[in-house]
Amino acid sequence: MDNAPSNAPWKPDSWQARKAVQLPVYRDAAALASTIAELGRLPPLVTSWEIEALKARLAQAQQGRAFVLQGGDCAETFADCSSENIVQKLKILLQMSMVIVAGLKRPVVRVGRIAGQYAKPRSDDLETRDGLALPSYRGDLVNRSAFTATDREPDPALMLRGYEYAALTLNFVRGLIDGGFADIHHPENWNLAFVSQSPMADRYHQVMRRVTDGLAFFEAVTGTRVDDARRIDFFASHEGLNLYYEQAQTRWLRHRSRWYDLTTHYPWIGARTAAVDGAHVEYFRGIANPIGVKIGPATTTDDLLRLAAVLNPANEPGRLTFIHRLGAQRIASVLPGMIEAVRRAGATVLWVCDPMHGNTELLGSGYKTRRFDRILDELEAAFRIHGELGTHLGGVHLELTGDHVTECIGGARGLTEQDLHRAYRTQVDPRLNYEQALEVAMRIADRG
Ligand code: PEP
Numbered sequence: 001m002d003n004a005p006s007n008a009p010w011k012p013d014s015w016q017a018r019k020a021v022q023l024p025v026y027r028d029a030a031a032l033a034s035t036i037a038e039l040g041r042l043p044p045l046v047t048s049w050e051i052e053a054l055k056a057r058l059a060q061a062q063q064g065r066a067f068v069l070q071g072g073d074c075a076e077t078f079a080d081c082s083s084e085n086i087v088q089k090l091k092i093l094l095q096m097s098m099v100i101v102a103g104l105k106r107p108v109v110r111v112g113r114i115a116g117q118y119a120k121p122r123s124d125d126l127e128t129r130d131g132l133a134l135p136s137y138r139g140d141l142v143n144r145s146a147f148t149a150t151d152r153e154p155d156p157a158l159m160l161r162g163y164e165y166a167a168l169t170l171n172f173v174r175g176l177i178d179g180g181f182a183d184i185h186h187p188e189n190w191n192l193a194f195v196s197q198s199p200m201a202d203r204y205h206q207v208m209r210r211v212t213d214g215l216a217f218f219e220a221v222t223g224t225r226v227d228d229a230r231r232i233d234f235f236a237s238h239e240g241l242n243l244y245y246e247q248a249q250t251r252w253l254r255h256r257s258r259w260y261d262l263t264t265h266y267p268w269i270g271a272r273t274a275a276v277d278g279a280h281v282e283y284f285r286g287i288a289n290p291i292g293v294k295i296g297p298a299t300t301t302d303d304l305l306r307l308a309a310v311l312n313p314a315n316e317p318g319r320l321t322f323i324h325r326l327g328a329q330r331i332a333s334v335l336p337g338m339i340e341a342v343r344r345a346g347a348t349v350l351w352v353c354d355p356m357h358g359n360t361e362l363l364g365s366g367y368k369t370r371r372f373d374r375i376l377d378e379l380e381a382a383f384r385i386h387g388e389l390g391t392h393l394g395g396v397h398l399e400l401t402g403d404h405v406t407e408c409i410g411g412a413r414g415l416t417e418q419d420l421h422r423a424y425r426t427q428v429d430p431r432l433n434y435e436q437a438l439e440v441a442m443r444i445a446d447r448g
């Protein structure tokens with residue numbers, strides 16, 4: 001009777017009766033209630049039409065007919081919500097996606113960790129400095145990072161700020177894309193200032209020349225203009241960690257007769273909150289969005305099957321993504337058993353590899369980093385294992401930035417431990433910089 005509680009009626013707040021981990025404790029219950037009510041009154045950030053369109057694309061990726069590129073910051077911050085940052089992120093994702101399309105000859109589904117990636121799980125509830133213990137910083141959606149009692153107190157009003165920043169971000173992204181920024185006829189729009197000095201530059205420009213020549217050739221021969229090349233789809237995702245925020249924007253859509261989480265298109269459950277009988281799984285089972293679940297080395301095959309049964313009982317195509325983040329050292333011993341178990345159970349899932357979160361190390365210098373070679377090793381192993389078992393690796397989930405940061409070690413420029421201090425800017429986990437991200441895209445393209 002393991003799954004019995006999940007058969008109880010679902011409501012946007014039925015998760016509150018479950019064991020919840022990683023959630024803030026809001027001391028002012030009245031302020032929390034009024035924030036939830038206000039968020040519920042405001043217009044949604046995304047629509048069910050977009051969400052269902054994404055689900056159909058994810059169903060194609062499940063069948064090996066498309067590839068998902070999901071990427072962005074580990075943690076977005078309100079301070080970083082600037083024109084420059086948004087454009088840089090869009091540029092690198094567009095560049096990567098074109099490299100992958102050209103290599104794999106498959107459409108790419110572009111998904112940003114963007115417009116809502118403001119809440120973070122933490123190992124400890126408290127952080128202690130000089131004998132003073134305060135609540136850990138849990139992301140801008142929850143509290144503030146400065147180490148004072150006032151700043152660290154979870155503040156429900158920050159959910160409204162998060163909603164506003166997410167709306168500003170989405171508005172700008174939509175304006176850019178609708179206005180022609182992503183037009184494949186004009187890839188020069190996405191050039192990053194330092195692209196010309198990059199070791200990746202030649203290959204990138206060759207690929208883009210092939211793409212634009214092919215497009216021009218097709219248009220010349222057919223006497224048509226490929227208007228579909230003017231606009232691309234771009235979707236938003238974030239970890240659905242702060243369930244108060246997600247709940248507040250969950251709506252029953254009469255024309256579809258289903259509940260939707262309208263904070264984002266594609267929310268995921270983090271590795272630390274994926275307990276089958278926990279609050280997060282309870283919330284996610286009731287929404288119609290496509291959803292992801294992060295799968296770590298501690299996840300058992302039994303957990304996987306129960307997650308699939310609770311989160312996708314109707315086996316709806318495109319609904320459920322397992323994002324495996326196992327680490328370069330463990331993937332070969334763990335992933336095949338997971339894939340076999342899911343296959344035997346007949347569960348329809350999309351497999352995506354996150355080669356970042358199983359390969360994080362803390363250096364003696366205090367920097368948290370990831371080695372580029374380990375990231376590539378895990379990704380290559382994921383392709384190989386899925387290939388051997390006859391399943392599809394349907395996508396990749398990356399932490400990256402369009403900037404020239406120095407957070408991960410290795411890559412074409414051979415960044416070392418000694419380089420990290422130069423531009424180490426992440427709030428939480430180390431990201432691939434622009435060149436490293438493009439290099440990953442080229443490795444993926446090589447699998448085509
Ligand atoms: C993340 O994606 O930033 C994260 C915390 O990942 P995971 O849940 O896989 O540890």
Ligand code: CO
Nearest residue numbers: 074399428429
């Ligand atoms: Co992270």
